Amino acid sequence: MKYSPSFRIWFNTWIAFCALLIMLGVFVRTDFVIPFICGLSLILSAPSGVAYMIAFWLLNRIRIHPIQKFYGIVAATGGIAALYAIPLAAVFAWNNMIGNILNLEIYFPAFLMLFVCGLASVLWNRERILSYFSPEMNFIDPSTTTETNRSPHKNQTNMDPFTSSPEPTEKPGNKTMIKGMITGGLILLLLIPTIFITNLIQERQLRQAEVVKDVSSKWATAQTITGPYIFIRYKTRDKDGKETAGTKELVFLPDNLEVSGNIVPEQRLRSIYKVLLYKSQLNSKGNFILQLPKEVDPASLVLNEAKICVGITDFKGIEKKIEIRLNDSNYILSPGLPTDFVDETGLSASIDLKPENFGKSLSFSFPLQIKGSEQLHFVPLSGNSQFTISSVWANPSFDGNSIPSERNVGNNGFQAKWEFNKANLPFGTVLENKQLNKQAHAFGISMIQPADQYAKTTRSVKYAILIIGLTLSLFFITELMQKKPVHPVQYVLIGLALVIFYTLLLSISEFVLFDLAYLIAAVATILLITLYAKGHFKSWKTAGIFASLMSGLYGFIFVLISLEDTALLVGSIGLFIVLALVMYVSRKINWYQPETMAVQ
Numbered sequence: 224m225k226y227s228p229s230f231r232i233w234f235n236t237w238i239a240f241c242a243l244l245i246m247l248g249v250f251v252r253t254d255f256v257i258p259f260i261c262g263l264s265l266i267l268s269a270p271s272g273v274a275y276m277i278a279f280w281l282l283n284r285i286r287i288h289p290i291q292k293f294y295g296i297v298a299a300t301g302g303i304a305a306l307y308a309i310p311l312a313a314v315f316a317w318n319n320m321i322g323n324i325l326n327l328e329i330y331f332p333a334f335l336m337l338f339v340c341g342l343a344s345v346l347w348n349r350e351r352i353l354s355y356f357s358p359e360m361n362f363i364d365p366s367t368t369t370e371t372n373r374s375p376h377k378n379q380t381n382m383d384p385f386t387s388s389p390e391p392t393e394k395p396g397n398k399t400m401i402k403g404m405i406t407g408g409l410i411l412l413l414l415i416p417t418i419f420i421t422n423l424i425q426e427r428q429l430r431q432a433e434v435v436k437d438v439s440s441k442w443a444t445a446q447t448i449t450g451p452y453i454f455i456r457y458k459t460r461d462k463d464g465k466e467t468a469g470t471k472e473l474v475f476l477p478d479n480l481e482v483s484g485n486i487v488p489e490q491r492l493r494s495i496y497k498v499l500l501y502k503s504q505l506n507s508k509g510n511f512i513l514q515l516p517k518e519v520d521p522a523s524l525v526l527n528e529a530k531i532c533v534g535i536t537d538f539k540g541i542e543k544k545i546e547i548r549l550n551d552s553n554y555i556l557s558p559g560l561p562t563d564f565v566d567e568t569g570l571s572a573s574i575d576l577k578p579e580n581f582g583k584s585l586s587f588s589f590p591l592q593i594k595g596s597e598q599l600h601f602v603p604l605s606g607n608s609q610f611t612i613s614s615v616w617a618n619p620s621f622d623g624n625s626i627p628s629e630r631n632v633g634n635n636g637f638q639a640k641w642e643f644n645k646a647n648l649p650f651g652t653v654l655e656n657k658q659l660n661k662q663a664h665a666f667g668i669s670m671i672q673p674a675d676q677y678a679k680t681t682r683s684v685k686y687a688i689l690i691i692g693l694t695l696s697l698f699f700i701t702e703l704m705q706k707k708p709v710h711p712v713q714y715v716l717i718g719l720a721l722v723i724f725y726t727l728l729l730s731i732s733e734f735v736l737f738d739l740a741y742l743i744a745a746v747a748t749i750l751l752i753t754l755y756a757k758g759h760f761k762s763w764k765t766a767g768i769f770a771s772l773m774s775g776l777y778g779f780i781f782v783l784i785s786l787e788d789t790a791l792l793v794g795s796i797g798l799f800i801v802l803a804l805v806m807y808v809s810r811k812i813n814w815y816q817p818e819t820m821a822v823q
Contacts (some may be wrong), residue, residue, distance in 0.1 A: 227279035228351040232296075233272035235344035237265055240337070271303050283358070289356040292449070296352055297404065300341035308334035332418055335411050342408050352739040366793055405711055406699050410692050413718040417687040420725045424684070428677040429756050431496050438491055438498040443540030447599035447665055450533040451547060451587060452476050452571070452604055453511060454561045455576070470525065473516075474564050475656040477587070480509040480605035484591075486614035488670055495733050499670050500596045501616075502542070508588040509605065513581045514656060521578055529576040531556075531587075534566030534602070534661070540594045547589035549574060560623060565604065565659050596623075600667030603643040604659075606652045613638040616670055623666030641666060676732035676740070683741075684725055690776060691721050693801065694752070697772060700809055724748040743783075745777040753773065776801075 241264065278299040282292040311333040311732055345352070398661060403560060439445075453475040464789050472653070484505035491498045531549060535541065545556040556570035601610055615636040621627055627639035648660065695714055702709045732740035750772055757766035777799075783794050 225354055227283075228278060228348050229272060229275035229279050231351065232275055232341075232344050232348055233268065235347055236271070236341045237268055239340035239343050240268075242293060242447075268307075271307065275299065276742070277531060279355070281453070289292060289353050292356045293349065293352050296345055297342065301338055301638070304334050304337035304341055305309075307337050311337070327654040330622075332415070335414060337409060339412050339415075341697060346405065346408075362576055383553060394781055396548035403699065406695055406714060409714050409718060410688075410695055411523075413691050413715075414688060415721045416719075417684055419762045420722070420729070421681065421684055423726075424677055424681050424729055427733070431677070434493045434496045435498050438493055439500070442500050443593075445600070446535045446540055446593055446595035447536045447598075447600040447602065447661070447667075448505070448534065448593070449566055449602040449604055451507070451531050451589070451659055452565060453513070453574070453576075454530045454532055454564075454571070456526065456528050457519055458523040460523065471655070472562050472564065473519070474511050474562065475511055476650075476652040476654070477509040477605040478512045478607065478652055479583075480507065480603075480608040482507045482601065482609070483611045483614075486599060486612060486616065486668065486670070488616040490615065498596070500594065501599065501614075502594045503592070505593065505642075506588070507591065507592040508586075509608075510587065511585040512652075513585065514653065515581060516653060516743070519655075521581065524578075526576050526578070528561070529574050530561050530571045531574050532560055532562075532566070532569055532571040533589075533591075534560075534569035535593065536568060537595065537792065538568070542592040542594060545570060545589060545591055547572065547587060549587045550580070550585045564654055565602075565614050565661060589781065593739050596670075598667060598669045600665045602661045602665050603641070603648065604661075606645045606648075608641075608643045611638070612640075612668060614668075619665075620669040624664050625666040627770065639668070676729075677739040679737050679784050680725070680729050680732060681730065686780050686783065687722070687725065689798075690724075690780065691718055693776060693805075694721055694773065696805065699757075700805070701756075701760065701769075703763070705760060705762075709759065713759065717755065720748060720755075722750050738781075741781055744783075745774075749773045749777065 277297075278296060282295045287291070310328055312330040339686050348404070455473045455475070456470045456705045457473060459469045459471055482505060484503055487502045487504075489500045489502065490502055515524075526601060531547060531554060533545065533556060547556060552575060554572035554574055556572045558570055560566055560569045560571050599612075603610070603625075613636065617632070617633065617634050617636055619637050619639075621630065621639060625641055625643075628642050630639040633636060648664075695718060698709050698714065698717060724747075727744035728740055729742055733741075735743075753770040753771065756769045757763060760766070779797050783790050783797075786793055
């Protein structure tokens, strides 16, 4: 009675799975966790052993060639991995509080890990699988034979169990298919390190953000400027017109506001990171026209508590005292606000306001020297306002609720102007017991670095499947055409060289511009693989072909990274052209008998 190797495949898959978990360090926390996870996975994987038994039983009843049945076991391995990846991804999503458990970023690595383990087990037991499906064929088990009987007699033939004609133990086409499957499995396996590289990029990016936050906290954080505005309390009255103990608040905004200023950028080094800071010189002027609401009695105003206010996010950024001139009187602002209608932090000063000032124009002006980091935003709290900002920084980002009505950006810096009026603002010049969401109306400039190397490196890693797949496929086609087999270990070395490209790119881009870092990493990787191809195929012509094709491939990826809106279109066209070239080159290969090249 013959027994299917389903138990052996299941057990070997479990061993490979546990080894991969330990190697990747996913569950390496304590000595107790490792055996617990491995034991739990042994129990939970038992249904896969039953699934393999059913697959062997079904395939054994079908009258097809044993090699095709072997491919059926490979397909069953993929199906089992696809099913088991669902709960594995769900556990990972639950542990990391991710809502969508079928997110491809979670599901695909789980499926890949399970399928690679199962495929390795199936390939390891290949001879036993073929012997089970066709015991009449003389498949050699290298683990149970000596060196002598490994070399069959030259006249020895094997009989196909479904035909009477003899055929070789293993057809050349079958060897090609197995080699192609191994190559495909290696391509998938090499995608696992790219996941860890992506995590490394995120760690470095978080490290940079921590450095920027630390330096900014000691200098000054992003600043948002509001005001000036005037605050007044008034006493409430009951239905009979008598005053009560309570009070209400009024905030008067300027009728006209004009702000002009200049931003001076400064770069500070902390470790290997550059932190962009700035100093600014702002000048504000305008006028108030105080108009009381109809329901407010002028006699109920508490004028001795009137204050003029300016909102500032971070007091550490104030370089000089702020003195505001209002109606020919000077007032020095100090920290603290009488109300949180508009701002939570800011400065204010008590002002001498009289009843005769209402209905008349009160002019104001004040300079403001303030420093900050990353952003300088304003809130247009005025009936009509105009903001004009200039700087020598050539890479501004105009963000917030509004973009400039006029702007001029060049290598020597930028100048931008924003204009607002009463018709396009959702509030008037008097705020009464109404909370204002200033962030919904804020606008301004973000002082950004010329390039974000981490974002571009992340985008380049997303194309890893393209570079690894096409490069290994090129080696596979070349070895078939030149009849110089490339060992799987050599494929692994080539794949690791392609993966190390991304670590080179990440590390070098932290010291130089991304474009130069990409060039250095790409040239180093291309030279390494080209020389390796020369050493194996013993031909400079073949090595030159590898160098040219890989240069074109890395150049194509660089174009995709640099593009924004048209990246998908260019990428799709480029992939179509690459596929057409691969199909054209491989047209001469007789895939059933690669030793015999097709004649044109």
